[in-house]
Amino acid sequence: MAIKSAGRLFNNWMIRHLPSPVYHALGRGYFRFLHRHRDAEGKPPRHLSFVYGFDPGFDHLGEEFVDYFIRFCALQPDQRVLDIGCGIGRCAIPLTRFLSTKGEYRGFDIRRDGIEWCQKNIESRFPNFRFQCINLANPTYHPAGEELADQFSFPYEDAYFDLVFSKSVFTHLQSTIVERYLGETKRVLKPGGSCLHTFFLLTPAARSGLDAGTSQFDFRYPVPHGAAVSRSEPEKAIAFEETYVREVYSQAGLEIIEPIHYGCWSGAGKGLSGQDIVIARKLS
Numbered sequence: 520m521a522i523k524s525a526g527r528l529f530n531n532w533m534i535r536h537l538p539s540p541v542y543h544a545l546g547r548g549y550f551r552f553l554h555r556h557r558d559a560e561g562k563p564p565r566h567l568s569f570v571y572g573f574d575p576g577f578d579h580l581g582e583e584f585v586d587y588f589i590r591f592c593a594l595q596p597d598q599r600v601l602d603i604g605c606g607i608g609r610c611a612i613p614l615t616r617f618l619s620t621k622g623e624y625r626g627f628d629i630r631r632d633g634i635e636w637c638q639k640n641i642e643s644r645f646p647n648f649r650f651q652c653i654n655l656a657n658p659t660y661h662p663a664g665e666e667l668a669d670q671f672s673f674p675y676e677d678a679y680f681d682l683v684f685s686k687s688v689f690t691h692l693q694s695t696i697v698e699r700y701l702g703e704t705k706r707v708l709k710p711g712g713s714c715l716h717t718f719f720l721l722t723p724a725a726r727s728g729l730d731a732g733t734s735q736f737d738f739r740y741p742v743p744h745g746a747a748v749s750r751s752e753p754e755k756a757i758a759f760e761e762t763y764v765r766e767v768y769s770q771a772g773l774e775i776i777e778p779i780h781y782g783c784w785s786g787a788g789k790g791l792s793g794q795d796i797v798i799a800r801k802l803s
C-alpha cells in the first residue's frame with residue numbers, strides 16, 4: 520500500500536515536472552529494457568503502450584469500452600464506428616471480434632508510431648478497419664504537428680457513422696479543440712447516432728476529492744473552462760467544468776443521455792470507469 524502511494528506520488532511528480540518527450544522517452548526506455556521479453560503477439564509492444572496510457576494486460580480497458588458501446592449505445596455488428604485518437608488500437612482490437620465484415624471501423628490519431636502499428640497488425644488482417652495519421656499539433660503527443668486541431672475537419676462525409684467515440688483524448692485537448700471536435704462529431708454522425716467521449720469533469724464531488732488529496736491527478740493550474748496538471752504543458756491532463764461541457768454539447772446539437780457515468784479518478788466515489796463518460800445522441 521505504502522509502496523503504491525509512493526509510486527503514485529512519484530509518477531504525479533514526473534507528470535507535473537518533466538516535459539512529455541522526456542517522460543515518454545524514460546518510460547519507453549524502461550519498458551524496452553525490462554519488459555522486452557513480455558511483449559505478446561498481436562498486442563502492441565509495452566514501450567508503446569506506456570506512451571498511450573498503460574494498462575497492465577492491455578486488453579482490459581478496450582474490452583470494457585466495447586461493452587459500454589454495446590450496453591449504452593446499442594452498437595450492432597454491422598454498424599459504422601469512428602475512434603478519435605485511436606492510439607495503438609486499444610478499442611479497435613476488441614472491436615475486430617464484434618464488428619461483422621459489413622461493419623466499418625475508422626480510427627485516426629496524430630502519432631505515427633501507433634497508427635503504423637495498427638495498419639501493420641490490424642488493417643492488414645481486417646480490411647473493414649482503416650487507420651489514418653493526421654499531422655495535428657499537440658504539445659504532449661505530437662509537438663511537431665503542423666496543422667491546428669481547432670480548425671480540423673474530420674476526413675469523413677456527413678452522417679456516415681452510427682457511433683463516434685474517444686477514450687482518454689478530450690482529457691488532453693484545450694477547450695477550443697473540444698468544441699470543434701464535438702461539432703465534427705455531430706456532423707459525421709447519422710441522425711439518431713450515438714457518441715461516447717471521456718472527460719475529467721469538475722463537479723462538486725470531484726472538487727472535494729481534489730481538496731482531500733485523493734485524486735489520481737492534481738488539477739491545480741487554471742485553463743479556459745477548467746484546470747490542468749501542468750502550467751507549462753496543460754495537455755498532459757485537463758479537467759473541464761461539467762457545466763461548460765454540458766453547454767458545449769447543447770450548442771453542438773448533441774443531447775446528453777443521462778446520467779453521466781462518473782469515474783473514480785478523483786477518489787470521491789466508486790465510479791463506473793476511471794474517467795467520466797458522457798454519452799449523447801444526435802437528434803437530427
Ligand SMILES: C[S@@+](CC[C@H](N)C(=O)[O-])C[C@H]1O[C@@H](n2cnc3c(N)ncnc32)[C@H](O)[C@@H]1O
Binds near residue numbers: 633657
Ligand atoms: C491517452 S492516449 C489514448 C489513446 C487511445 N484512445 C486509448 O484509449 O488507448 C491519447 C491519444 O490522443 C491522441 N491525440 C492527442 N491530440 C489529438 C488530436 N488533436 N486529435 C486526435 N487525437 C489526438 C494522442 O496521440 C493519443 O493517441
